[in-house]
Amino acid sequence: MAVVETIPGGASRRPAFIRLGGRILTVIGVAIFVSAATFFLLRVSRDPVDVVGAARGADISNPAVRATLAAELGTDRPLFVQYFDWLGNAAQGDLGVSYLRPDQEVADTIIRALPVNLELVVVSQLIALLIGIPMGLAAGARAGARLDRVLSGIASGFVSAPGFVVAIGLITLFAVRLPWFPVTASGYVGFFEDPWTNLQQILLPSLALALPMVGVYTRVLRSDVADTLQEDFILMARSKGVSTRRVLLAHALRPSSLSLIPLVALQCGALLGGSILVEQLFAFPFGLGTSLSAAAISVDIPVLLGVSTTIAVLFALVTLAADAVARSVDPRIDG
Amino acid sequence: MGDQRSLGPVGWFAALWLGLVLVAAVAGPWLPLPDSNSQGMCTTKQPKPQLGSDGQPVVRDGRILLIAQPGCDFQRAANDKTAALPSGDHLLGNDQIGRDLLSRLVAGARTTVVIAFGSMIVALVVGGAIGMTSAFVGGRIDAFITALSAGTIAIPGIVLAISMVAALGRNTFAVWLALAVTGTPIIALVTRTQTSSLVRREYVTAAQMVGARPSRVLLREIAPNVAPFCLVFFGLGVAGAIGAEGGLAVIGLSVQPPQTSWGAIIAGGRPLIQIAPHISLIPAAVMFLTIWSVTRLADFFGARLRVRQSLL
Numbered sequence: 001m002a003v004v005e006t007i008p009g010g011a012s013r014r015p016a017f018i019r020l021g022g023r024i025l026t027v028i029g030v031a032i033f034v035s036a037a038t039f040f041l042l043r044v045s046r047d048p049v050d051v052v053g054a055a056r057g058a059d060i061s062n063p064a065v066r067a068t069l070a071a072e073l074g075t076d077r078p079l080f081v082q083y084f085d086w087l088g089n090a091a092q093g094d095l096g097v098s099y100l101r102p103d104q105e106v107a108d109t110i111i112r113a114l115p116v117n118l119e120l121v122v123v124s125q126l127i128a129l130l131i132g133i134p135m136g137l138a139a140g141a142r143a144g145a146r147l148d149r150v151l152s153g154i155a156s157g158f159v160s161a162p163g164f165v166v167a168i169g170l171i172t173l174f175a176v177r178l179p180w181f182p183v184t185a186s187g188y189v190g191f192f193e194d195p196w197t198n199l200q201q202i203l204l205p206s207l208a209l210a211l212p213m214v215g216v217y218t219r220v221l222r223s224d225v226a227d228t229l230q231e232d233f234i235l236m237a238r239s240k241g242v243s244t245r246r247v248l249l250a251h252a253l254r255p256s257s258l259s260l261i262p263l264v265a266l267q268c269g270a271l272l273g274g275s276i277l278v279e280q281l282f283a284f285p286f287g288l289g290t291s292l293s294a295a296a297i298s299v300d301i302p303v304l305l306g307v308s309t310t311i312a313v314l315f316a317l318v319t320l321a322a323d324a325v326a327r328s329v330d331p332r333i334d335g
Numbered sequence: 336m337g338d339q340r341s342l343g344p345v346g347w348f349a350a351l352w353l354g355l356v357l358v359a360a361v362a363g364p365w366l367p368l369p370d371s372n373s374q375g376m377c378t379t380k381q382p383k384p385q386l387g388s389d390g391q392p393v394v395r396d397g398r399i400l401l402i403a404q405p406g407c408d409f410q411r412a413a414n415d416k417t418a419a420l421p422s423g424d425h426l427l428g429n430d431q432i433g434r435d436l437l438s439r440l441v442a443g444a445r446t447t448v449v450i451a452f453g454s455m456i457v458a459l460v461v462g463g464a465i466g467m468t469s470a471f472v473g474g475r476i477d478a479f480i481t482a483l484s485a486g487t488i489a490i491p492g493i494v495l496a497i498s499m500v501a502a503l504g505r506n507t508f509a510v511w512l513a514l515a516v517t518g519t520p521i522i523a524l525v526t527r528t529q530t531s532s533l534v535r536r537e538y539v540t541a542a543q544m545v546g547a548r549p550s551r552v553l554l555r556e557i558a559p560n561v562a563p564f565c566l567v568f569f570g571l572g573v574a575g576a577i578g579a580e581g582g583l584a585v586i587g588l589s590v591q592p593p594q595t596s597w598g599a600i601i602a603g604g605r606p607l608i609q610i611a612p613h614i615s616l617i618p619a620a621v622m623f624l625t626i627w628s629v630t631r632l633a634d635f636f637g638a639r640l641r642v643r644q645s646l647l
Binding site for chain 1: 494499500501574601608609612615623627
């Protein structure tokens with residue numbers, strides 16, 4: 001993202017707190033960029049008075065009615081003033097109220113939705129890594145062999161499948177043909193209320209999100225492991241009589257995990273996006289995606305703005321965390 | 336992944352399928368198919384009963400309850416077994432209101448292909464031009480464009496696309512523009528990286544030394560060597576755009592009736608998945624095959640390109 005500067009020798013590395021400060025500034029930058037883009041895009045093309053007026057059944061052709069409504073919503077002020085007003089409030093955790101349900105704070109909607117998305121991201125990442133790492137290791141261990149070709153073929157199939165397409169297949173197989181799982185998650189209960197029911201509801205959506213990632217992880221790990229196995233230290237380990245299993249797990253997987261960590265973080269962003277669609281297909285009663293798609297259809301600008309910015313900030317934070325982890329694992333990373 | 340010099344049977348299958356989809360998209364209106372919007376007789380397989388919370392069929396008034404649907408009456412179709420069977424008239428059956436599913440798929444192919452290819456062509460031209468110029472000019476402008484592109488990519492594309500469609504309305508143009516805008520920075524970055532590896536090459540310096548104008552150097556010396564790489568990413572972009580359009584359609588943010596797209600057909604069949612899973616399953620399979628084919632072909636040409644580049 002930022003311009004990478006490599007300083008030879010690493011002696012003049014910038015202190016950690018300055019680096020961290022820069023990263024936090026990046027997150028703030030992303031928040032401002034996304035919120036400003038969303039705000040001006042929506043507000044220039046849509047007048048909130050039309051949206052709210054139509055929803056309330058007000059006579060929006062009457063200029064007087066429009067003026068009162070605009071004053072009530074605060075949209076009679078200049079756009080820039082409104083945006084900085086929103087930004088100032090957002091910095092204090094106040095994201096405004098929904099246009100269509102004025103009793104609903106946007107921040108509350110997001111806080112209610114977050115556990116669903118957090119659970120989807122964590123469970124699907126776990127599934128993806130649990131399937132993807134063994135697949136990648138097995139394929140990379142004997143690159144070019146029959147097993148590698150089969151596993152690589154499966155992986156490239158998974159990569160092509162968008163989560164919602166996988167979801168349709170999974171629902172048909174494991175909820176309709178074999179009635180093992182519920183067809184929808186419309187009766188979603190939190191994990192801490194009823195773990196068993198919760199896991200039943202969350203498993204198919206998570207699997208739908210995980211399978212495309214399995215493809216990505218398998219492919220990356222496969223080529224990485226295949227490359228690493230050509231290195232001299234592997235030959236050294238083998239000639240010392242280290243077993244194949246140990247060579248793979250202890251010598252080949254460790255260096256390969258360096259490329260896997262940033263990838264896992266990157267996939268979290270794709271997951272947040274993908275979970276929007278999977279939430280919709282599984283009819284989750286709440287969730288960031290459920291809120292976002294409902295708000296997009298009804299042009300509920302405060303909700304759209306709040307949720308979009310939240311997703312972008314979450315993604316930026318995940319990237320930041322992954323960067324920190326990658327740094328602590330590999331001290332060679334500089335800058 | 337196998338021999339990289341020839342397409343192989345799998346590659347040919349991918350090419351064939353993609354060709355089929357393109358033909359369907361172009362020739363759709365002239366194909367001998369039932370009208371994609373006429374609500375004919377329902378010929379779906381016998382529906383399954385609605386299940387209660389205990390997993391048993393819900394019985395009301397001594398009859399097993401089936402989910403009633405507008406138009407195509409699945410309840411009647413179930414009772415009248417002759418109408419419930421698939422027939423030669425409807426090869427893939429009907430959708431939830433009795434429209435021929437094959438006709439719907441062909442009509443949807445048109446929307447999907449127009450949006451996916453159309454948006455990526457714009458992304459390719461605009462992003463390619465931006466990326467090439469950026470790397471060629473260098474300095475602050477380059478740093479700014481790179482940061483802007485990278486910043487845009489840092490936002491999940493679907494979030495950006497959702498806001499754009501919400502702002503511009505649910506129509507082909509809005510979806511097309513939203514996908515073009517989300518695709519452009521990716522192509523720009525790829526082109527920039529590729530170009531910056533070329534600007535210091537001898538033949539570029541040679542052209543500059545004989546006094547060629549910058550525009551000529553860009554178009555005649557650099558562009559021909561960057562274009563193949565951009566085409567590979569164009570292919571991957573098309574695959575992504577097909578999925579993205581489908582995703583937008585699933586949340587009701589793509590084209591509106593009477594127009595349809597694969598994603599819209601999937602979403603339309605979703606509430607009926609217990610009675611008539613084919614309505615969602617067939618377009619999902621079609622969409623998967625198409626995305627897989629495009630990715631496969633792009634991967635193949637990418638691999639061939641790397642071989643050729645390494646020889647340069």
